[in-house]
Amino acid sequence: MKDFSSLRNDFPILFQDVNDEPLVYLDNAATTQKPTQVLDVLRYYYEHDNANVHRGVHTLAERATKDYEASREKVRKFINAGETAEVLFTRGTTTGLNWLARSYGDAFVKEGDEIVISYMEHHSNIIPWQQLADRKGATLRYLSITDEGHLDMEEVEKVINKKTAIVSLAHVSNVLGVVNPIKEIAQLAHANDAVMIVDGAQSTPHMKVDVQDLDADFFAFSGHKMCGPTGIGVLYGKRKYLDAMEPVDFGGEMIDFVNLFDSTWKELPWKFEAGTPNIAGAIALGGAIDYLNEIGIENIHQYEQELVDYVLPKLQNIEGVTIYGPQDVASHTGVIAFNIDGVHPHDLATALDMEGVAVRAGHHCAQPLMKYLNVPATARASFYFYNTKADADRLIFAIEATKEFFKDGLI
Template sequence: MLDFSKVREDFPILFQEVNDEPLVYLDNAATTQKPKQVLDALKYYYENDNANVHRGVHTLAERATEKYEGAREKVRAFINAKETAEVLFTRGTTTGLNWLARSYGDANVQEGDEIVISFMEHHSNIIPWQQLADRKGAKLRYISMTEEGFLDMEEAKQIINEKTAIVSIAHVSNVLGVINPIKDLADLAHANQAVMIVDGAQSTPHMKVDVQALDCDFFAFSGHKMCGPTGIGVLYGKRPLLEQMEPVEFGGEMIDFVNLYDSTWKELPWKFEAGTPNIAGAIALGAAIDYLNAIGMDAIHQHEQELVAYVLPKLQAIEGLTVYGPQDPQNHTGVLAFNLDKVHPHDAATALDMEGVAVRAGHHCAQPLMKYLHLPATARASFYFYNTKEDADRLIFALEATKEFFKDGAI
C-alpha cells in the first residue's frame, strides 16, 4: 500500500516554514501544489523542445507537436473520452464554460428556453449562463438543496422539463463538498432533449472520472487543481455536438484556408484552439496525469475519504464551530467549509496562517450559495492526497488556539 507521507517528498513547496511554523497547505480547492515531476516536465520542454506546434517541419517543432498531442491522448484516456477529437485544450474550467455559452448556447438557446443550474455553483458556472439568458431572452432556473446540502433531486425532476435547453451542474461543490448525481441529471436532461454540462473542476483531481459513464455532453476542468500548471484546462464534448459548434476565437492554428472574404476551419479538435496554445502547460498537464495515474485515482480518493473521516468528527467536536454540507464523512469530499461563532472567517484564516495553516476565507466564488445559506462568508480547508492526519491535527490545534485567542478578547 502506498505511503502517502512519502508522496509529500515530491512537493518541495511543502517543506517550508510560514510565520515560523511548518506549512500545512489546506487550500487545494483553490489550487494544488506541483510535484517535481511536473516542474521537471516544464523545464525540460523549455530547455530542449521549445518550438511552435503543428506548423514546423524541423526537429524541435516535430518533438513539441508530438508531446503536445501526446498530452491530449493522456487526457482522453484519463477521462475516458472516445477519441482525442473530443478533447479541447483551454485556459481552464472558466474558459470552457464560457466557450459553451458563447458557441453552443448562442446557436441553440432560443427565447423562452430555460437554463438549469443550482444554488451551489461557482461563479464560472453562473455568469456565462446569466449572460446567455440575457442575450437570448431565456430564463435561468436554480435547483434548491436539501438541509444537508445535497441537490434536491425531486425538485430537479420538476425544474428540468420540456422548456429546458441546458443543464449545467458542478460534479463536486467547491464549498459544501457534495458529489452531485451527474448521471441521473444527464438522464433527466436527455429525456427532455437538453444537453448536460458538467463543471468538473473539483472532481477530476480527486476521483476517477468517466465521461462516457456519466453520459454528459460537455465536461470542463482545470489543470492547476490536479498538480498541473496554471493556464491550462480541458473542455470535453461529444463529437456530434462539437462538430456543429462554431469556434469562439479566430486566428492562427485553427484555420484551414483563409480567403479575402471568408475562411474555413480545421477539423476537431484544432478548430477551437486559436493562436499559439499553452504548449508547455499541456505537456506538463500530461506529466501531472502520469503522476496521478502512478498513484492511482482510486487510491487518492480513498486516502482523502480517510482524512475526512478522521478530521470531520474533530471539527464537529469543537464547540461553537459549524461545518457546512453533509455531516456524515462518507458523503463529504475533502472540501470542508466552516465558521467559528463570533469570529469572521477572514480573521479565523489570518489566525490560522499565523500557525502555519493555509486555508481559504471568503465567499469562494459562490455568492449565491452564501446568500442561500444566509452567510457572509466561510473559512474552507480543502485536502489533497499529499495531506496527512498530522496536517489535520495541526488544523484542529490551530482552530482551538484561534478560538481561545478571540474568546480572550485579544482584538
Template structure:
C-alpha cells in the first residue's frame, strides 16, 4: 500500500485543526470519503438526478441502472449468491431492526431463546430486547473471557435447542475483538438457530464472504467503509427473505394495490419502500470500487500493523489501561483510559493537538459495565492512517496525562 498516495485521495485530511495537522483516529464512528466517492455522488446530482424504477425517460433509466449496478457491486463484494439477497437500508441499525421485527417477532414464542453477547453495540441489543418482550422469548448473553474474547466452549454452553436466533458482532467496536463467526454459525445451525451478524466494523476492514460464513443475515453500513452516510445493506438468505413480510409500506414495494388488500414486489424491492437512498447506493458502489482497488487483505494487514505498533507504544505509558485482546486477535481499534482522567477530558486535550478520537460509552453500555467503567476513549485506525499518526497520538496521550496530573 502506498499510504501517501491513498491519503492524497482524502481531501479532508489535508487540513489543520487547532493549528495542528489533522490526525483522524475515529474511523470506527465514521470513515472519511475519497475524492472518487465524493465526485460520484456529485455527478449523480449534477448530471442524472432522477428517481429510480419509475420513469422511462433517459435520466430515470440512467439513475436506475447506476442504482442496481451498485447492488451488484455489493453482492460481489460480500460474495452473496444473488442480488435478490441484497436489501438497501439506511444503515446497520435499520438492517438489524428489520430482521428483529420482520423475522424475530413472527417466528419466536415464549420459551424460545435469543443469544447475543456483552460486547454488542446497542443496535444489536435493543431490537432483541424488544423481540423478547413482544414474544416472551428469553434473551441470553454469551460470557466474555478475561481479555474480552468469546470462547467456543462458552458458545456451546449458552446455545441450546431452544435457541432460535444468535446475533453477534463480527468485530467489537470497543474491544476490536474479531469473533469466530464461521464457527459460531456452525454451532447455531447445529441447534436449529439462525445466525445474524453485525458487520458494521468488519466489512470496511477485511474480506467478507457471507456464503462461506453461512450466516443467515449480515448487516453493515456504507459510511464506515468510505461511502456516504445514511446508506446500509441487509444481506439475507433468499429463502428466509421470501418468508418475511416487509415492515415499511408505500410506493415501489408493491405489486398491486386494491381497496382492501395489496401484494408485494419480489425481492429485493419488497423491503425498499418509497424513494430509496439513490445517491447513497451509487456512492457505496464507488466506495467498493475504491476499496477493491487497494485490496481488503492489504487494508487488514496495514491496520493490524498499526494497532500492534500503537499498543506497544501506549502500553509503555504508565497509568494507561488498554481494553481488549492482544494485537493478534484485534482489529484496528485501541480503547483505553488514563488513570484519574475522564476520557472526555483526554479527547478534549487530544483535540487541541489536532487529534480526533472518540470518548464515551460507544453505544455499548453493557460492555462498559462488564469492564467496570462508565466510559473509555478510543482510537480507531483505517487505511489512510500512518505510524506518524500513531506517534502523534502517543505524544498527545503523554501531554494529556501530564496536563491533568499537574492540575490535580
C-alpha cells in the first residue's frame, strides 16, 4: 500500500499557515485539493496543446482531441462503463442531474407518475425533480431515514411501485456519511419499470464504483471532488436511454447537419456536448484518475476508514457533541456532521478556523435534511486520503478548546 503520509507532499496548498496555525483542511466534501501532478497536466495542455477539439486537422488540434478522448476512456474504465459512448462530459454533478430532468424527464415522465428521492439529498438532486414534477404533473415522494441515518428499506419497498418512473438517490450522503444500498434499490426500481439515477459526487472519489454492477441507469459525479479541476464532471448513462434522449444544449460541436429549418445531431456521446467543452478540465480529470489509480481506489477507501475508526470515537467521547448519521464506524464514511450544544455551527466553524482547521458550516445544500433532523445547520468535517491522524487530533483539540471557550463565556 502507498505511504499515505508522503502523499501530502503532492499538495502544495496544504503547506501554509491560516491564522498563524498550520492548515488542517477538512472540507473535502465541498472540494478536494489538487496534486502537483494534476496541476502539471493543466499547465502542459495550455502551454503545449491548447486548441479546440474535433474541429481541426492541424497538429495542436489533433493532440488536444486525442488527449480529450483519452480522458473519456479513462473515465469509462474508472467507473466500468460499457463503452465510451456512455460517458458524457458535463460541468459537474448538478449539470448531469439537470440534463436528466430536462431530457429524460421531459420525454418519458407523464402526468400521474411518481419520482422517488430521499430526505438526505443534495439540492442538486431535489430541485430538478421538483421542477420536472411541476412541469409534468408528476408526484415527488420522499424516502424516510432511520434514527441511525440509513434509508428505511421497509418504506423503500412500499414507496417504489408501478407508478414510479424515476428513483434518484445519493450513493453517499454529503451530510450523514452513509452509503446507500444502490444495487438493492436499483433492482427494486427495475422490477417496477423505473429508472435508477445515482448522485455519485460523494462516492466516486472515495470507493470503487462499478456502474454496471450497481445496475445504475444514470450516474453523475464531479471532477473537483476527486483531485480534478472545477467545472468538469461526468454523466454516465446506459446507451439505450441516451440514444432515445434529446440533447438539452444546442449549437456547435453537437450537430451533424444544420439546415435552414432543422438540424440533426452527432452520435453519442457528442450529441450532448454542445459548444467548446472544458477541454483542459477533461484532460486534467484524466490526470486525476491516473493519480488515484496509482494510489489505488481500494487503498484510499481502506485508509479513509482507518481515519474514521480513529476520529469518530474521539468525537463521540466529547460531552455535548451530537454526531449526525451512523454512530457505528463501519457504516460511516469520512463525512462527519456534528454540532456542539449551545454553539451555533457558524461560530464553531469560525473558532476552528482560528485554530487553522477548515470545516464547513451551514445546511450543506441539504435544507430538507436539516428540517428533517430539526436543526438549522451543522458543522461538517470531511476527510480525504491526504489527511492524517494528526489532522484528526488537531480537529479534536480545536473542538475541545472551542467548547471550553464558549462554556466560560469568553465571547
